[in-house]
Amino acid sequence: MVAADFVVVxxxxxxxxxxxxxxxxxxxxxxxxxxxxxxxxxRNVNGAWVGWAGQPDAEMEPFENGGINLIxxxxxxxxxxxxxxxxxxxxxxxxxxxxxxxxQYHREWWDAYVTVNxxxxxxxxxxxxxxxxxxxxxxxxxxxxxxxxxxxxxxxxGYFHHIPFPAHGLYAQLxxxxxxxxxxxxxxxxxxxxxQDATYFLTAVRRRLRYEVKGSHVTVVENGGATRTAVARxxxxxxxxxxxxxxxxxxxVKARAAEIRASLGNPARILLGVDRLDYTxxxxxxxxxxxxxxxEGRLKVEDxxxxxxxxxxxxxxxxxxHLRDEIELxxxxxxxxxxxxxxxxxxxxxxxxxxxxxxxxxxAADVMLVTALRDGMNLVAKExxxxxxxxxxxxxxxxxxxxxxxxRQAVRVNPHDIEGVKDAIMTAVEMSPAEQSRRMRSxxxxxxxxxxxxxxxxxLKALAEVHSR
Ligand code: G6P
Numbered sequence: 001m002v003a004a005d006f007v008v009v010x011x012x013x014x015x016x017x018x019x020x021x022x023x024x025x026x027x028x029x030x031x032x033x034x035x036x037x038x039x040x041x042x043r044n045v046n047g048a049w050v051g052w053a054g055q056p057d058a059e060m061e062p063f064e065n066g067g068i069n070l071i072x073x074x075x076x077x078x079x080x081x082x083x084x085x086x087x088x089x090x091x092x093x094x095x096x097x098x099x100x101x102x103x104q105y106h107r108e109w110w111d112a113y114v115t116v117n118x119x120x121x122x123x124x125x126x127x128x129x130x131x132x133x134x135x136x137x138x139x140x141x142x143x144x145x146x147x148x149x150x151x152x153x154x155x156x157x158g159y160f161h162h163i164p165f166p167a168h169g170l171y172a173q174l175x176x177x178x179x180x181x182x183x184x185x186x187x188x189x190x191x192x193x194x195x196q197d198a199t200y201f202l203t204a205v206r207r208r209l210r211y212e213v214k215g216s217h218v219t220v221v222e223n224g225g226a227t228r229t230a231v232a233r234x235x236x237x238x239x240x241x242x243x244x245x246x247x248x249x250x251x252x253v254k255a256r257a258a259e260i261r262a263s264l265g266n267p268a269r270i271l272l273g274v275d276r277l278d279y280t281x282x283x284x285x286x287x288x289x290x291x292x293x294x295x296e297g298r299l300k301v302e303d304x305x306x307x308x309x310x311x312x313x314x315x316x317x318x319x320x321x322h323l324r325d326e327i328e329l330x331x332x333x334x335x336x337x338x339x340x341x342x343x344x345x346x347x348x349x350x351x352x353x354x355x356x357x358x359x360x361x362x363x364a365a366d367v368m369l370v371t372a373l374r375d376g377m378n379l380v381a382k383e384x385x386x387x388x389x390x391x392x393x394x395x396x397x398x399x400x401x402x403x404x405x406x407x408r409q410a411v412r413v414n415p416h417d418i419e420g421v422k423d424a425i426m427t428a429v430e431m432s433p434a435e436q437s438r439r440m441r442s443x444x445x446x447x448x449x450x451x452x453x454x455x456x457x458x459x460l461k462a463l464a465e466v467h468s469r
Contacts, residue, residue, distance in 0.1 A: 134157050158459060
């Protein structure tokens with residue numbers, strides 16, 4: 001493969017390798033917001049994407065898929081357990097999401113994280129052309145920027161953090177807090193979702209490393225005493241709006257939305273939740289609030305249905321196993337108490353769906369419930385808004401998501417406040433069409449004017465500016 005001027009490095013490739021029952025190999029779109037946001041940009045540039053194919057012990061040659069050059073990085077079964085399920089998703093993920101679940105600190109996990117980060121850095125360095133650009137993504141790879149810089153000082157390095165960065169009082173728990181900051185500061189530009197995340201990061205840099213920080217500029221002191229500038233600031237990510245708008249206009253997708261409504265018994269209001277099954281998403285809080293509204297008679301099962309899509313995620317990490325049990329118990333209790341033969345309170349789907357079906361669901365939903373306890377951005381909120389071309393529908397949005405900084409006309413909630421969530425659901429269910437339309441118009445303007453192209457362009461522009469200095 002020829003050297004690429006532009007290399008993206010992320011834990012996951014845009015597609016996962018899947019093996020069928022007879023051992024035949026297929027490819028499936030990878031889960032999560034990161035892949036959804038990066039894929040459209042990569043289709044338009046001549047670059048390479050370095051990542052893991054989602055299966056342990058799969059040694060693969062570089063290949064092309066959907067017009068993108070993919071460079072697989074192998075992970076052994078023990079590295080999947082210690083680097084991916086362990087350090088990335090049972091140490092960093094809960095710590096950075098405000099310790100909603102207790103983070104586990106294990107030295108062997110950290111060692112695996114260092115080893116695997118080095119492998120990704122080496123793969124990136126092998127792929128990138130002289131004076132090229134490497135753009136590293138997300139919390140699984142926080143050491144890669146510094147590792148790339150040490151191996152290849154000619155390369156321009158960007159890093160984007162898709163999840164929250166925690167307040168210093170929490171970050172300081174991390175036994176490897178200084179190493180992680182130095183790893184990130186290997187980048188020329190370190191991008192975050194919210195201004196608050198960048199501020200927390202800069203505070204940690206000042207307090208732990210004692211580097212000079214002026215506005216968003218950090219004076220990084222290299223080994224040997226030389227200095228250079230790194231920039232840390234917010235670049236709120238978005239979605240590729242075009243395919244959502246197109247699908248929402250397609251007659252077959254509209255027909256599917258009507259079919260979904262009919263199969264639920266044509267309730268007056270459909271509420272929708274769409275999340276990876278993750279404890280950060282506030283699925284339990286949402287279900288509790290909804291269940292109480294039914295129990296109190298403020299909502300009637302004949303009139304409303306909550307569709308909850310909870311796509312399977314990180315199923316071998318304990319916190320996720322427990323969460324699934326809790327949610328499924330809560331769902332079946334509420335359904336058992338309130339369902340009639342013809343109507344269900346909650347249609348719960350522990351499955352992932354293709355985009356067509358998701359858009360049909362968005363079109364069918366009168367109210368979209370995004371009640372995350374903490375979320376870097378939450379692209380589901382933006383997807384819902386993008387599909388609502390008729391300006392109908394209500395977005396209920398947690399103030400603890402990155403999206404809340406931008407989507408000011410949503411019905412805002414504090415998901416910890418169950419009475420508040422109940423009132424927000426009632427406000428949404430009872431909102432007049434005129435009020436829906438006033439709010440949705442402004443939400444749509446915001447999402448359509450700031451799509452994922454605007455995000456990647458502004459990040460890459462900032463990167464070019466720093467480098468040319
Ligand atoms: C979030 C993270 C991504 C991650 C995705 C899916 O969006 O920011 O980095 O890829 O969740 O999680 P998974 O562990 O399946 O990759």
